Ligand code: ATP
């Protein structure tokens with residue numbers, strides 16, 4: 284029998300109608316008010332022709348209106364395709380076509396970025412439309428696709444991840460079983476809703492009956508004010524955001540009311556974790572991906588001292604293991620991180636091959652390398668596709684990048700392998716220097732020598748103005764080689 288649960292927002296509006304659902308600094312809505320505006324938007328969407336089962340793209344910046352549109356599409360029974368607003372028109376057009384979306388709802392100022400044969404509905408157009416009666420989904424079926432979200436495209440072409448209601452439900456429950464729920468919780472959504480880090484906050488809000496504060500675009504100063512003013516108790520960040528917040532914070536400290544800084548999305552540099560520890564910031568390091576509907580493992584702060592750098596243990600409903608040559612690895616032995624759980628996707632949209640490759644025997648192969656210590660704590664090392672094998676030794680670019688980043692003159696660093704006659708491959712680094720700092724290649728190599736084994740020291744270091752990044756600001760290591768000056772290509 285298929286599991287279904289009453290429509291989440293409807294149920295929430297029925298259970299706790301007066302509680303604040305969402306606040307953006309100006310507009311404040313209770314769950315009942317949110318439900319009412321969602322019904323209106325759903326009827327307006329029905330007027331444009333949106334029907335149950337349609338794939339409808341959302342191309343918007345974080346806002347109360349965006350939350351309403353996502354819920355409204357679910358009320359109709361449509362599948363929501365979340366699109367990154369930093370994509371180029373070309374990338375966006377490709378994803379829209381690949382997905383088979385029939386409509387795209389867009390912020391007015393973003394609408395002219397949309398190309399191709401798709402019906403564009405701008406927010407001002409939608410808001411002016413008359414309402415048309417439509418049947419609302421009274422229940423959400425666990426097996427149904429709620430959202431489609433493309434991976435960041437860090438290791439290849441982005442893939443559309445199918446996220447079911449079940450995935451979102453268990454992701455929210457797993458998070459609560461780990462972080463706990465507090466009556467006064469308010470989660471600051473400063474990460475975008477088009478990423479799973481942001482969307483999962485929206486899902487938790489209705490499932491838990493928890494308020495969320497929506498930030499249109501991340502602002503470190505404002506985020507610190509909200510935390511210090513006791514307005515928010517939990518926040519999701521990536522390390523670049525946290526770094527900016529710490530710089531703005533200065534000598535100030537966060538109050539006790541702030542109970543969780545959920546840090547994920549990529550590797551967390553150790554110096555950053557150390558600063559947080561010194562400042563008493565309750566950082567929970569987490570590991571997850573689009574395919575796991577956000578967190579799959581999270582480290583509680585009581586272990587932040589003893590397990591510094593770990594991404595913790597799997598969430599209650601999930602499992603995680605390390606595989607090496609088809610066998611479960613021993614403690615500390617690096618291998619592929621393999622996960623399982625009701626929050627894990629059932630596959631990729633229109634990609635049976637990629638799905639069959641990633642999901643085997645009920646386990647999802649993440650493509651990331653890590654190890655588990657003797658106590659079961661996960662340490663993420665790097666992506667399998669970026670691994671450098673030098674003279675038979677495994678070299679993880681992330682480790683070298685972290686060392687370079689700990690140098691005071693380095694703003695950004697990227698490492699990749701280049702061919703070498705003696706060693707097969709050797710690491711090569713690309714460094715963006717901080718403005719006003721000067722450092723030479725020799726000095727950086729010496730710095731690396733003090734922190735890294737000999738075979739990990741970059742053979743070449745190039746200074747560059749910019750590193751290649753995707754729309755999620757993730758480093759595209761496979762493009763780094765293109766930064767090598769032309770006349771040196773052959774010489775390497
Ligand atoms: P693509 O799959 O298209 O290459 P992507 O993997 O970057 O893109 P996301 O789903 O946005 O797309 O990112 C998830 C990835 O981010 C993880 O697989 C992992 O490589 C990295 N990541 C997430 N959390 C951590 C962490 N705590 N430490 C190290 N890496 C992390």
Ligand code: MG
Pocket residue numbers: 434435572
């Ligand atoms: Mg991925």
